[in-house]
Amino acid sequence: VDSALQNACRETWKSYCMAFFKRYGTEPVRNAGVSSMVIQFVKKIPHDEAPMVAAFFVAHNDKFYVQKTHPVSLMSKDAEGLRTQWATGRAITSTRAHQVDRSQANASCATEAMEIYNKMKVEKNAEII
Numbered sequence: 001v002d003s004a005l006q007n008a009c010r011e012t013w014k015s016y017c018m019a020f021f022k023r024y025g026t027e028p029v030r031n032a033g034v035s036s037m038v039i040q041f042v043k044k045i046p047h048d049e050a051p052m053v054a055a056f057f058v059a060h061n062d063k064f065y066v067q068k069t070h071p072v073s074l075m076s077k078d079a080e081g082l083r084t085q086w087a088t089g090r091a092i093t094s095t096r097a098h099q100v101d102r103s104q105a106n107a108s109c110a111t112e113a114m115e116i117y118n119k120m121k122v123e124k125n126a127e128i129i
Contacts, residue, residue: 008047015051019058
């Protein structure tokens with residue numbers, strides 16, 4: 001196994017454990033499945049960023065992550081999205097996603113209304129000519 005990958009996995013696990021203990025007051029479970037998921041996680045994002053993204057994940061307050069107590073399986077599954085949120089400094093919770101969705105719906109309605117208005121204006125101008 002690649003030594004850079006091994007080192008990144010070791011540092012990522014260490015970072016995850018420290019963040020997990022800080023949040024939950026106990027050590028996370030480590031077994032073969034968890035170790036495999038840490039490797040998968042590290043392979044999905046830049047190795048040097050993986051430890052920081054792992055700590056970011058454990059601090060993330062998304063309702064689903066909190067309900068599930070931040071398992072490595074979710075961290076691995078959502079690696080790319082977590083990395084993007086970490087890199088941009090913007091954690092997306094379900095509440096924030098709902099707000100963005102609502103804003104997009106409002107913007108779409110406004111755009112549609114403007115298109116109808118402009119079409120009616122063109123048709124009215126055509127009648128005058």
